[in-house]
Structures are given as structure tokens and as C-alpha cells.
Amino acid sequence: MEEAMGAQEQTLRPDAPADVGLRVAKLNERLARYIPPREMWTPVDEALFGPIDLYRVPLEDAQTMQLKAITYAFTRHYNNNSFYHEYCTTHGVSPSDIKTVDDLFKIPLIPDLTFKQYPEGKDFARWIGSVFTGDLPKVVIKGSNPTFDEVINAFNASGLVVTYSSGTSGRFTFIPRDQKTFLTGQFGLVKSAINMWGGDLFETDGFLLFPNPSKTDLFVGKVASVYFDVVKDVQMAIDRELTTKDIQMTMSGGQGLKGRLFSYVQNRMQEKTIGKIIQWLERHDKAGGTVSLVGAPYLLYFVMQKLQADGKSFDLSEDSFVLTGGGWKVRENVRIPVKDFRKQVHDILGIPEASCFDAYGMVEGNGWMVQCPEGHYLHLPYTYYKPFVLNEDLMPAAYGESGRFAFLDALAESYPGFIITGDQVRMYEHCPVCDRPGPVLEPEIHRTTGEEARGCAEEVRRALARDFSVG
Numbered sequence: 243m244e245e246a247m248g249a250q251e252q253t254l255r256p257d258a259p260a261d262v263g264l265r266v267a268k269l270n271e272r273l274a275r276y277i278p279p280r281e282m283w284t285p286v287d288e289a290l291f292g293p294i295d296l297y298r299v300p301l302e303d304a305q306t307m308q309l310k311a312i313t314y315a316f317t318r319h320y321n322n323n324s325f326y327h328e329y330c331t332t333h334g335v336s337p338s339d340i341k342t343v344d345d346l347f348k349i350p351l352i353p354d355l356t357f358k359q360y361p362e363g364k365d366f367a368r369w370i371g372s373v374f375t376g377d378l379p380k381v382v383i384k385g386s387n388p389t390f391d392e393v394i395n396a397f398n399a400s401g402l403v404v405t406y407s408s409g410t411s412g413r414f415t416f417i418p419r420d421q422k423t424f425l426t427g428q429f430g431l432v433k434s435a436i437n438m439w440g441g442d443l444f445e446t447d448g449f450l451l452f453p454n455p456s457k458t459d460l461f462v463g464k465v466a467s468v469y470f471d472v473v474k475d476v477q478m479a480i481d482r483e484l485t486t487k488d489i490q491m492t493m494s495g496g497q498g499l500k501g502r503l504f505s506y507v508q509n510r511m512q513e514k515t516i517g518k519i520i521q522w523l524e525r526h527d528k529a530g531g532t533v534s535l536v537g538a539p540y541l542l543y544f545v546m547q548k549l550q551a552d553g554k555s556f557d558l559s560e561d562s563f564v565l566t567g568g569g570w571k572v573r574e575n576v577r578i579p580v581k582d583f584r585k586q587v588h589d590i591l592g593i594p595e596a597s598c599f600d601a602y603g604m605v606e607g608n609g610w611m612v613q614c615p616e617g618h619y620l621h622l623p624y625t626y627y628k629p630f631v632l633n634e635d636l637m638p639a640a641y642g643e644s645g646r647f648a649f650l651d652a653l654a655e656s657y658p659g660f661i662i663t664g665d666q667v668r669m670y671e672h673c674p675v676c677d678r679p680g681p682v683l684e685p686e687i688h689r690t691t692g693e694e695a696r697g698c699a700e701e702v703r704r705a706l707a708r709d710f711s712v713g
């Protein structure tokens with residue numbers, strides 16, 4: 243305990259903004275139910291809740307925390323997950339092999355496809371049990387051929403948070419989180435954003451540019467439920483139910499008349515959504531209010547396009563905040579130029595460019611990479627999350643080389659979060675622009691060639707924006 247308090251003081255460096263300590267204290271108070279009692283902290287909790295600023299922990303301290311947290315998580319999955327235990331045995335690796343930071347790469351990584359290879363019907367429930375680490379709650383699933391939603395709902399009713407993300411092929415990625423994994427992941431997201439921004443998120447009125455968390459099990463929707471516990475008030479872009487069936491339909495495109503009708507309804511809804519956001523902005527502009535907008539960038543992009551076309555602009559409070567995530571596609575093969583986006587946020591909404599951030603995360607992980615305001619590189623929460631960039635032989639690539647993103651995520655308690663993704667990234671040992679220690683990713687993330695298009699904003703975009711274009 244003494245040691246941890248020491249680490250906490252150490253991590254607030256004199257060059258960190260003075261407000262950061264205050265904001266984090268407020269965060270800890272506001273999200274108290276997300277934090278386990280101090281005397282029960284594991285090395286994983288220590289790595290997330292201990293530092294004041296996750297992105298400014300001196301490298302050596304961070305590596306010490308990282309090694310302890312990840313070794314703790316690895317031991318847990320090795321001992322409590324029979325599928326992962328067997329996988330490790332095949333690779334001839336056990337927790338006793340992990341002694342230094344350099345040994346971390348020995349921890350067997352699972353391809354992200356693992357979470358897409360599920361059976362349907364009753365066996366789907368058994369499959370969730372097989373990837374889950376720990377004791378699954380007992381659930382009753384009615385009928386002999388339950389849908390994905392019925393199985394997920396049964397688990398979630400008993401306290402689990404099973405969420406999913408989808409690819410264009412119609413295959414989902416299902417991840418079972420227990421309450422602790424879900425809450426710490428959400429806490430990590432808000433802490434990451436606050437650490438990077440330094441502003442007072444708690445005093446903003448929020449607009450969520452994602453689906454209503456209580457009406458979907460899409461990861462991107464569910465994870466945003468923490469937003470309601472942080473800001474003063476939240477309005478939502480998408481307030482209808484979104485099931486796996488809806489998502490499958492939108493990702494596959496829908497055929498024939500049904501597809502065209504579906505697409506027509508989607509477009510009408512999207513126009514209504516944009517109108518709703520503009521009205522909300524107008525109201526807050528008049529009242530001189532401080533706002534936060536969080537979610538899919540393409541929605542805000544369409545809002546700004548419409549405002550621009552109508553010759554309108556706002557002068558929102560300078561203390562306002564924008565956090566985007568999930569990818570930058572507006573239409574097939576069309577990406578939003580991120581630089582222009584930030585400039586528009588300033589020119590059209592009046593929110594400073596330095597208060598406009600993009601974050602990178604995924605359904606399989608609980609680490610959040612947030613852009614620094616100085617150079618817009620994606621900083622990694624390296625006290626509990628170890629990133630790798632892998633070459634074609636799945637060996638670590640040198641800094642600056644492009645390759646496949648992989649990570650060891652200590653926060654994943656209910657499934658082994660040691661994963662090779664399908665994302666193509668470039669990592670640097672240090673940010674080329676700002677003075678925060680620790681590695682960064684280049685802001686532009688792409689899918690590895692041949693991998694299906696995916697991304698949280700992508701399924702939301704498709705759910706709403708098929709063939710929709712402005713201007």
C-alpha cells in the first residue's frame with residue numbers, strides 16, 4: 243500500500259497540467275462503484291487506478307506495473323481457462339517462464355478469429371462457457387434453437403456483459419465480460435480521455451453519437467453506458483433497439499424489395515438524427531452551455547456538412563469536448579480527412595481543435611489509445627496493456643515498421659485478452675511530438691489486406707447510413 247501511494251505521487255510529474263490531479267480525484271469519486279475497495283486491489287487494479295495520469299507514468303515504473311499486472315492476468319487464465327491452458331501447454335509456456343518485461347512476448351497470443359468461431363443455437367451458450375475464464379453463472383435458455391440475442395440476454399440477465407462487434411461477412415466477434423472486466427474497461431476509457439484532455443467533462447451536457455446502451459448488446463453501445471455516470475445529461479443519436487438480426491441485415495446489405503425498403507427507412511432515420519443533433523446544438527449555443535459529443539465521427543461530420551451547407555455555425559463554450567471513435571469511413575472507400583474534421587469542429591462548432599480527440603479500441607480489448615492534443619498520435623495505456631506490432635511471421639516488428647497489432651490486456655479478467663488483431667498499425671517508441679513517455683501508434687489504422695472491414699463506427703454507420711450521402 244505504501245509502495246502504491248509512492249508510485250501515485252511519482253506519476254504526477256511537475257509538467258503534467260495542475261488540473262489533472264483534481265479531475266482524476268473527481269473521477270474516482272464519481273465512478274466510485276467502478277473501483278474495488280483499496281485493500282482488495284490486485285496488481286491489475288494497481289496499474290489502472292494507481293497512477294494519476296496513465297499516459298505520464300515514467301517508463302520504468304510503468305514497466306514494473308505492466309509486468310506485475312500482465313503476469314497476474316496470465317496466471318489467472320492459465321489456471322482457470324481450460325481452452326487457454328491447453329493452448330499454452332501446446333506452446334510449452336507457463337507462468338513460471340515470465341520473469342522480465344522481455345518475457346512478455348512468450349505469452350501465447352490468440353488470433354481474433356477465435357472469438358468468431360462459434361456454433362449457433364444451444365451450443366452457442368456452451369461456446370461462451372469455453373472462452374470464459376472463471377465460473378459462469380447458471381442460466382436458463384428457453385427453446386431448442388435459441389437466437390444469439392436470446393442466449394446473450396440470458397447471460398446478461400444473470401450479471402454477465404456479453405457484447406459483440408461485427409464484420410462485413412456477417413460473422414460476429416462475441417466477448418463475454420464479467421462485471422469487473424466491464425467496469426474497469428469503462429473506467430479506463432473515461433480516465434484515458436480525461437488524462438489526455440485535462441478539461442472538466444463532469445460539467446458538460448453530453449450527446450452520444452452511438453446507440454442507446456440499454457437497447458443493444460453491440461460493444462460500442464454498451465461500453466458508452468459509463469458516459470451517463472460522468473456528464474450532467476445525455477441525449478442519444480440512436481434510441482431504438484439494435485439486435486444481432488438488425489446488425490446482420492445492415493452488414494449484409496439486405497436483398498431485393500426488403501433491402502430497398504430497409505435502406506429507405508435507414509436514410510429517413512439518419513436525416514431525423516442529424517436534425518435532432520442540430521437542434522440540440524442550437525439550444526446549447528443559445529444558452530452558452532458547455533457540451534461534450536462522444537461517438538461515431540461520421541455522424542458529427544454529416545451534422546457539420548449540413549450546417550455548412552445552410553451557412554450556419556455555432557460558438558459553443560471553449561470548455562466543450564469532442565471524443566470520436568470507431569473508424570473514419572463515411573461511405574464505402576471514403577474516409578473523412580481527420581485534419582479537416584478537427585478544423586471544422588473549431589470553425590463550425592466553436593470547439594477548440596485541442597479539445598477534439600480520437601480514440602482507438604476494440605471489442606476484444608479494454609485498453610484505450612487516445613490521441614494527444616499536440617501531435618494526434620495514439621498513446622497507449624502501458625501500465626496495464628502491452629502492445630506489439632507483428633510482421634508476417636508473427637514476430638515483433640521494429641519500431642516504425644508497419645504490421646499487425648497485437649496486445650496483452652491485463653484488464654480482461656473473464657477471457658484471455660492476449661490477442662492478435664486484424665488491424666495494420668505502426669508503432670513508435672516515443673511520441674514524435676509531445677513529451678509523454680511510452681509508445682504511440684500512428685493515428686491512421688487500417689484493416690490488414692484481405693481482412694474484412696470492421697470497426698465500431700462501421701456497424702453503426704451501416705445500421706444507419708446505407709448509401710446516405712450529403713452534399
Ligand SMILES: [Zn+2]
Pocket residue numbers: 614616617618619621673674675676677678682
Ligand atoms: Zn503525443
